Amino acid sequence: MVKRTSLAGDSCPIARALDVFGDWWSLLIIRDASLGCRRFGEFQTSLGLAKNILATRLRTLVERGILKMIPASDGSAYQEYVLSPKGRGIFPILVALRQWSEEFDEHPNEIDTFLVDRENGKPVQKLALYSQDGRLLSAADTTLKPRAAAKRARRVPA
């Protein structure tokens, strides 16, 4: 089998997250959802992807608890896709992606929006990692520690 090597059983949390929404379109769907898109057609015209792909992506995102379908909202008997709490939790990842592009993109002048505080319209601060006692941490200041009670991911023994 040449299957697409699912990372679901991996013990790395980064791989596990990518397994849930790490493909090309899913994050963009989530981005649009967090910007207010709700209807199939809205996503489709915004993203310009094929309808079958959108349909499967929406379905798996619903299955995985990122999106949920709610019945109506504007009267018509259709469904809408809105983010669950689990889906809203992806927001920091979107912000991190955005800020990376703002800092490192080769052509930053092609970026047409920036993220601002709704209250006063000022740009938000850059995401930063802090220690428990408030020191700013870079990658080199951190390390990975094995979890004590890490239940091994199931592996076929033989």
Place this chain on the structure above:
Amino acid sequence: MVKRTSLAGDSCPIARALDVFGDWWSLLIIRDASLGCRRFGEFQTSLGLAKNILATRLRTLVERGILKMIPASDGSAYQEYVLSPKGRGIFPILVALRQWSEEFDEHPNEIDTFLVDRENGKPVQKLALYSQDGRLLSAADTTLKPRAAAKRARRVPA
């Protein structure tokens, strides 16, 4: 043409970031690189991906300025792949992905590591978004503002 719809010309910074390292393996390669992997073979055994895929991924990551090749380091006349500053800038994204899994994964007991402050071994704080005057912001507290001097991404006119 049924090409893979590159997002490079998109004006959304999230899409632009995904275009650079948003595929299945690239982020995992970057993760391993930030954990100390340097050699082709290290990446291959760590990730378990096909060598041809690894070769093309490493090549494009170098082309895009995420990784750079440095000559030797252990004497032998081979090359090593290390993160550039642009690549190290991806670290917050990895942290955000990790923290999402820690918070929302269905089987958090299968996660075997957690990120700690190297200085005292304590877990790091959760990434959080702040306004310029220090208020904690959720997605709903933010909005997108068009950039004044947004040079339009080139589009074929007709």
Place this chain on the structure above:
DNA sequence: CAATCAGGTTTAATAATGCAACCAGACTGG
């Protein structure tokens, strides 16, 4: 009741992925 639209599914083409085999240059041992 014909037309249209939202929200998909099906079909057939093309592109990407995965595995295994192959290959070249650097090292190793005798």
Place this chain on the structure above:
DNA sequence: CCAGTCTGGTTGCATTATTAAACCTGATTG
């Protein structure tokens, strides 16, 4: 210095995934 082996790939081919376009169904509009 010659065979064997390791690193770091490339090449070929089978399997998947992605895509555009056609089609379909139920709801709404005229």
